[in-house]
Amino acid sequence: MRTPVIGFCLFTFVCAIAFAAQPDKYPTIAYKKAKDHVGAIVWVEGTVLKTEKETEGMYLCFHNNKKYIRVLVPDKDLANFEGSFKYKYVGKKIKAIGKIQEYGSKLILGVNEPKRIKIVEGAT
Numbered sequence: 001m002r003t004p005v006i007g008f009c010l011f012t013f014v015c016a017i018a019f020a021a022q023p024d025k026y027p028t029i030a031y032k033k034a035k036d037h038v039g040a041i042v043w044v045e046g047t048v049l050k051t052e053k054e055t056e057g058m059y060l061c062f063h064n065n066k067k068y069i070r071v072l073v074p075d076k077d078l079a080n081f082e083g084s085f086k087y088k089y090v091g092k093k094i095k096a097i098g099k100i101q102e103y104g105s106k107l108i109l110g111v112n113e114p115k116r117i118k119i120v121e122g123a124t
Helices: 002-019 031-037 075-080 085-089
Strands: 028-030 041-047 050-054 057-061 070-074 092-103 106-110 117-123
Touching: 028 031, 031 041, 031 106, 050 085, 057 075, 057 085, 070 075, 070 092, 085 092
Parallel strands: 028 041, 070 106
Antiparallel strands: 041 092, 050 057, 057 070, 092 106, 092 117
């Protein structure tokens, strides 16, 4: 399991460089539609239900069901973000940009810097 996570982290870094200059040209999709966009670079939008800290990093979860996409901030990139993820994002509608990846039954969108997550509105 560790090898796919390391590969994912490297891929996330490469993608960040590739689309950092023009993030507005990518479409916004609802988190429940992410399965239809695997492999695409998109903005994923939804209200963060909770955060989960796992060995590979911090997840922002839109739903309790893990079949839906989760935003991953890799462990090595957590220092790029200020403050508590729980207090900053939980209960807020966000947009996160990245390439949707499928790992087994998990859908993940990797984010390595704060500017790739935007708070759209407060608690909903």
